[in-house]
Amino acid sequence: MPPLVHRKKPLQARSAITVAAIGEAAIEVLLAEGIERTTTTRVAARAGVSVGSLYQYFPDKHSLLAAVLAQHLTHVAMAVERSCTEHRGGKVDDMAQALVHAYVGAKLEHARASQALYAIAAEHGGAERVEMARERMLAAVSGMLATAGDRDFTDPSRHAAILLGAIAGPVRNLLESNRHVMPGDDLKEELVTLARAYLLAASTPC
Numbered sequence: 001m002p003p004l005v006h007r008k009k010p011l012q013a014r015s016a017i018t019v020a021a022i023g024e025a026a027i028e029v030l031l032a033e034g035i036e037r038t039t040t041t042r043v044a045a046r047a048g049v050s051v052g053s054l055y056q057y058f059p060d061k062h063s064l065l066a067a068v069l070a071q072h073l074t075h076v077a078m079a080v081e082r083s084c085t086e087h088r089g090g091k092v093d094d095m096a097q098a099l100v101h102a103y104v105g106a107k108l109e110h111a112r113a114s115q116a117l118y119a120i121a122a123e124h125g126g127a128e129r130v131e132m133a134r135e136r137m138l139a140a141v142s143g144m145l146a147t148a149g150d151r152d153f154t155d156p157s158r159h160a161a162i163l164l165g166a167i168a169g170p171v172r173n174l175l176e177s178n179r180h181v182m183p184g185d186d187l188k189e190e191l192v193t194l195a196r197a198y199l200l201a202a203s204t205p206c
Contacts, residue, residue: 019057021047026068030116035123040064065120066129072113073133079106080137084144092151092203095144096195100167100188103137107171108184115175137164151203159202166198167191 025047029038040061044054058064083102087095107114121130141160145153153159174187 018047018049018053022049022054022057022064023068023071026064027113027116030065030119031112035065035119038065065123066126068113069117069120069126070129072110072117073129075110076103076106077133077136077140079103081140084140088144088147089149092148092199093196095148096199097192099141099144099163100191100195103164103167104171104184104188104191107175111175111184114171118172118176134164145199148203148206150206151199152206153203159199162202163195163198166194 022043025043026038029042029046033042038061040054040058041051043064044051047054054064058067079102080099083098084095087098120126138157138160141164142156145156145159170187170191174184
């Protein structure tokens with residue numbers, strides 16, 4: 001994933017490792033304790049660093065959680081953008097499969113982080129960051145659909161919004177469920193079927 005955004009740039013490898021450990025610890029504490037009981041003291045202890053060391057990079061809990069959330073959202077958005085760039089001008093069937101695999105793969109690659117960060121998405125500046133990531137993905141998907149080689153879309157932006165929502169909802173349900181209703185690979189295939197059907201219904205042959 002992209003490096004955490006923090007106030008002090010780690011110039012040495014050791015510092016970068018410390019920042020990464022703090023980010024991982026924040027996820028673990030969120031999952032174990034919940035957002036209200038997540039504190040910089042608990043995160044520092046879990047990361048094996050002093051609170052003072054944590055404060056060198058993150059001045060408070062708000063900035064730490066905001067950075068962890070931003071890192072995760074950037075990772076997902078970049079995966080979607082890469083996929084859409086690679087499939088511009090391609091067939092709709094291939095676009096659907098590539099998009100689903102990119103989005104679901106990025107979310108499940110760091111499933112524990114995804115699960116924990118849903119809890120803070122509405123806090124710590126989360127709503128704004130979520131919207132920024134969503135706009136990046138919408139632009140990428142819309143741009144890809146507009147170049148489809150075998151289908152015409154009258155409103156690529158609207159279709160992109162509906163498609164992303166249809167993919168994101170089941171992924172969130174899977175991650176937040178105490179009983180995962182299906183393995184990630186099965187979910188991908190179900191969502192590919194859904195995405196292909198929608199894109200075909202929303203477009204006309206060239």
